[in-house]
Amino acid sequence: METKKVHWQSHTGQWLIGDINDNLTEQGVALDKWADELPDLTQVRLVLSAENYSTHWLSMPGVNNRNLAKALPFALEESLIDDVENYLIVPAGKHNKKVRAYAVARDLIERLIQECELHHVQVRELIPETQLLPVQNLMRRSGDGWQIMLPGQFEGWVHDVALTPVLENTLDEFQAEHTSVWAPALDQAQLLKTSLETGYGDSFETIEVTATDGNSQVLAALENKLVNLLVGEFVVREVKEDKPAVWWRPLAAVAAVWLVVSTIYLYIDNNMLAEKEKQVRQASVALYKQLFPGERIRNLDRQFREHLSGGSSDSGDGFISLINTTSRVYAAKGLQKSVHLQSIRFNDRLNELVVEVKASSLNELQMLKQALEQEGLVAEVASATNDKDGVKGRLKIGGAA
Missing domain, CATH: 3.30.1360.100 (General secretion pathway protein M, EpsM)
Structure with a gap:
């Protein structure tokens, strides 16, 4: 099954498609053009851009896993911009007693599914992009910003312009032994390391810098079991090919129904006869004991x-x-x-x-x-x-x- 990354570009009002590690604002193609080159009913797995959803870490003591999906909307009601009913909220595991939940607008998923169905593409999975990051303290360069993974604290994509206020809010009173910084260019990674050390020196004891785009690690993560955002009413229906009706199928259905009904009636009759036989024998034994007290019953009919x-x-x-x-x-x-x-x-x-x-x-x-x-x-x-x-x-x- 082919795996592609998908991104909703709000200012153009269209979906962009590209490879997993592409910067879709520069390299992506419109979904309709991409779908035109696919055979009908192609099944695909899509990775939703981190810009199109939000991740939340919540402390929910006393809530068991069975009731987690019902409790999350109430817990996130004050954290979402729009009414909570307008979001699909999917639980995605725990870390250090904190629950992770992904929130994505329902109309966004509906728009994606409808457009794929219009072009005869079947979406089997919709995976949050940051699910592909290792579950460790990590900041990875992605496009014009950074993918940040701080398990239990923050997960998402941050544009360069918003990086400073996000870090100030996220790293306030946050402390960890280690974090990693990945970037294709070493100077980009070093620049972020310097910013962390000077502005948030108490947050990390050590900061490891690596000149890598992390593409291989992201692709390898696709082999793991990942959270699928297509749940509940968003499970994609299969488009079945129309086939001419087979003439004998109605007859076979009638015969099957007749056989089932006949079997049921036969079963009921046998049970009724067995019950009547049991009652007759009990009455006969009682009559025999009354007529001939003290006799041992060996063969009731013969006696x-x-x-x-x-x-x-x-x-x-x-x-x-x-x-x-x-x-x-x-x-x-x-x-x-x-x-x-x-x-x-x-x-x-x-x-x-x-x-x-x-x-x-x-x-x-x-x-x-x-x-x-x-x-x-x-x-x-x-x-x-x-x-x-x-x-x-x-x-x-x-x-x-």
């Missing part, structure tokens, strides 16, 4: 069939025979209104039904007992107690009572 077919009882009166005769006698004698069958249990070992009943009187219970005996069954009133609604009793039917 039910054995009991319903008469089982292997030597008496010949299996469960089905006893329950059939009892229900027939109960219905024939018309005892439904005066005698209510509460529950039935079957003792397989004794070949005996135990019926819990509720009767309006003891006579009614005796009538049921006698009717069963007339049918050839052995019946006994095992217990009978009076209560406010009649008589509660237990009737044993079948085997020897």
